[in-house]
Amino acid sequence: MQNQSKKKMVCFDSQACLKCFSCAIGCSTENRVRLQRDKNYNIEKSVSEKLDYYNYITPVYSETGTFPNVLAVTALKHCKHCSIPQCLEICPTKAITKKDSGAVVIDEDLCVGCQACRDACPYDIPQYSPETGRSYKCILCYDRLDAGLRTACDVACPSVAIFSGDEDYVKAEAQKRVENYTKIFDKPFIAYGIDEINSQVGTLQYITIAPVENQDEYLIPKSPRSFTATARDVIKVGGVIAGAATLAVVGLHARHWKKNRENSPFNNKEEK
Amino acid sequence: MSSDNTNEIRLFSNMQIWYHKHIIHVIMFLIITGTPLVSPTFSWLAYLFGIPFSVFSGISATDQIIHTGIQVCRIVHRGIGVVWIIISIPFIMSMLPKIFKWDATPHKDADETWMQYIKDGVIDSKTVYIDLKYPKKMGKYNIFQMLVVWGVAGLCILMLVSGVLLSVRTSLNPDFAAILRTLHLAGYVAMLIFLIIHIYLAVHPINSAGYKAIFKTGTDTIEHAKKKHPGLFKNKS
Numbered sequence: 024m025q026n027q028s029k030k031k032m033v034c035f036d037s038q039a040c041l042k043c044f045s046c047a048i049g050c051s052t053e054n055r056v057r058l059q060r061d062k063n064y065n066i067e068k069s070v071s072e073k074l075d076y077y078n079y080i081t082p083v084y085s086e087t088g089t090f091p092n093v094l095a096v097t098a099l100k101h102c103k104h105c106s107i108p109q110c111l112e113i114c115p116t117k118a119i120t121k122k123d124s125g126a127v128v129i130d131e132d133l134c135v136g137c138q139a140c141r142d143a144c145p146y147d148i149p150q151y152s153p154e155t156g157r158s159y160k161c162i163l164c165y166d167r168l169d170a171g172l173r174t175a176c177d178v179a180c181p182s183v184a185i186f187s188g189d190e191d192y193v194k195a196e197a198q199k200r201v202e203n204y205t206k207i208f209d210k211p212f213i214a215y216g217i218d219e220i221n222s223q224v225g226t227l228q229y230i231t232i233a234p235v236e237n238q239d240e241y242l243i244p245k246s247p248r249s250f251t252a253t254a255r256d257v258i259k260v261g262g263v264i265a266g267a268a269t270l271a272v273v274g275l276h277a278r279h280w281k282k283n284r285e286n287s288p289f290n291n292k293e294e295k
Numbered sequence: 296m297s298s299d300n301t302n303e304i305r306l307f308s309n310m311q312i313w314y315h316k317h318i319i320h321v322i323m324f325l326i327i328t329g330t331p332l333v334s335p336t337f338s339w340l341a342y343l344f345g346i347p348f349s350v351f352s353g354i355s356a357t358d359q360i361i362h363t364g365i366q367v368c369r370i371v372h373r374g375i376g377v378v379w380i381i382i383s384i385p386f387i388m389s390m391l392p393k394i395f396k397w398d399a400t401p402h403k404d405a406d407e408t409w410m411q412y413i414k415d416g417v418i419d420s421k422t423v424y425i426d427l428k429y430p431k432k433m434g435k436y437n438i439f440q441m442l443v444v445w446g447v448a449g450l451c452i453l454m455l456v457s458g459v460l461l462s463v464r465t466s467l468n469p470d471f472a473a474i475l476r477t478l479h480l481a482g483y484v485a486m487l488i489f490l491i492i493h494i495y496l497a498v499h500p501i502n503s504a505g506y507k508a509i510f511k512t513g514t515d516t517i518e519h520a521k522k523k524h525p526g527l528f529k530n531k532s
């Protein structure tokens with residue numbers, strides 16, 4: 024199943040999900056183990072503290088339709104690991120990096136908790152903890168994937184609704200499932216994130232299989248955009264153009280002054 | 296508008312001179328501490344702020360120095376913001392009572408239409424900045440300066456209010472905080488563009504008397520002011 028390609032991927036298959044939420048428990052548990060490994064926590068401390076900010080995957084329930092045709096949907100909210108991570112592009116401390124595997128990771132030791140990443144994320148993912156003054160999000164279990172292991176949410180899932188590994192393997196499996204669901208349910212399904220979503224997000228390393236008609240309920244909108252990231256781009260381009268135009272006008276005026284100052288009353292001593 | 300010296304006319308009060316001097320320092324510090332918070336592109340500036348602290352804390356890795364620099368910038372930026380609010384209080388108190396008589400508030404003659412007032416203002420500005428000659432009607436400020444003064448006052452209020460709210464953003468709705476951040480960023484860019492124009496015109500020979508007045512004496516000679524700012528003397532002769 025695993026080959027040597029560097030790019031890693033995780034897929035959540037909404038149709039295979041049992042709603043047991045073992046993934047959330049698995050994620051939290053793995054992060055507590057990481058504390059033992061990286062932060063000198065003993066086992067007791069790591070399991071007794073609340074540490075809710077270390078749950079990187081959250082079920083979000085919604086209902087759609089009108090009675091009696093109501094559909095209950097549980098989406099999983101987690102970082103999608105965009106190929107164009109807006110969180111990374113805005114983080115002033117460079118606390119967010121993109122690993123070779125495609126994982127977008129916050130280094131919590133470098134985070135100052137400014138929450139710019141949350142503002143810029145089109146999926147509203149990074150969560151700020153007032154307790155620690157830092158922001159947190161899924162790290163695509165990059166340490167596990169790099170070591171040839173599956174992600175903790177994948178390992179915890181009893182129904183293979185989450186599967187992870189090399190990009191080629193995950194893509195192929197996801198596409199196969201999409202074809203099957205499309206045939207069985209006679210409606211289109213999508214492996215959201217394999218193909219480019221838009222110019223602000225790119226493709227994703229944590230993809231989702233869901234019916235096209237319920238994309239919004241599964242928190243995988245057709246063209247997600249962050250107001251902050253969009254406005255930032257506009258301000259950046261507008262600012263550069265306005266700045267250059269201002270400098271040009273100032274330069275032209277200085278030239279105009281130099282050429283014509285001889286006859287200007289502002290050029291004499293009395294003026295000064 | 297008077298002066299102790301009968302040959303001079305007062306253009307700026309001591310309070311205006313004091314506030315202007317201090318606001319230069321405040322804005323300068325806000326820009327150099329705020330710029331690294333805008334984007335990782337300016338992390339080199341954060342690095343410079345981090346270096347002195349790295350000497351004491353013993354950190355040496357670049358990313359840690361940047362992290363320290365950003366923390367320094369965040370603290371200093373907020374501190375300077377508070378200083379700005381404090382120094383603005385006496386200034387605003389001194390300006391408020393005469394706000395409607397202020398030279399930056401447009402005053403047209405009773406028999407003049409607004410259209411005519413604006414047209415004359417534009418012609419006067421052209422006379423000064425393009426023809427490089429003395430204006431016919433202009434008071435202390437030309438019509439564009441009036442617009443800029445009020446625009447910048449609004450910009451300063453926007454920056455202060457959004458900045459103060461962003462410092463307590465954990466108590467705000469995240470979407471509202473995101474809008475505030477964007478407004479703060481847009482205001483920062485607008486402020487930079489304003490400063491390019493303001494500094495150029497401030498040091499330009501056309502405004503050399505005004506430069507001396509705002510930084511030193513607060514006054515101009517009546518002889519010069521009558522030529523450069525004839526509108527100031529309209530009701531005084």
Ligand code: SF4
Pocket residue numbers: 101102103104105107108109110111127143144145146147148149160
């Ligand atoms: S989903 Fe949000 S937090 Fe995750 S990589 Fe994309 S922009 Fe960053």
Ligand code: SF4
Pocket residue numbers: 110113114115116117118119129133134135136137138139140141149157158
């Ligand atoms: S909250 Fe942390 S990770 Fe997010 S942008 Fe700020 S410093 Fe970077």
Ligand code: SF4
Pocket residue numbers: 033049050051053079080101160161162163164174175176177
């Ligand atoms: S990939 Fe790892 S960090 Fe991300 S949600 Fe799954 S278990 Fe948590």
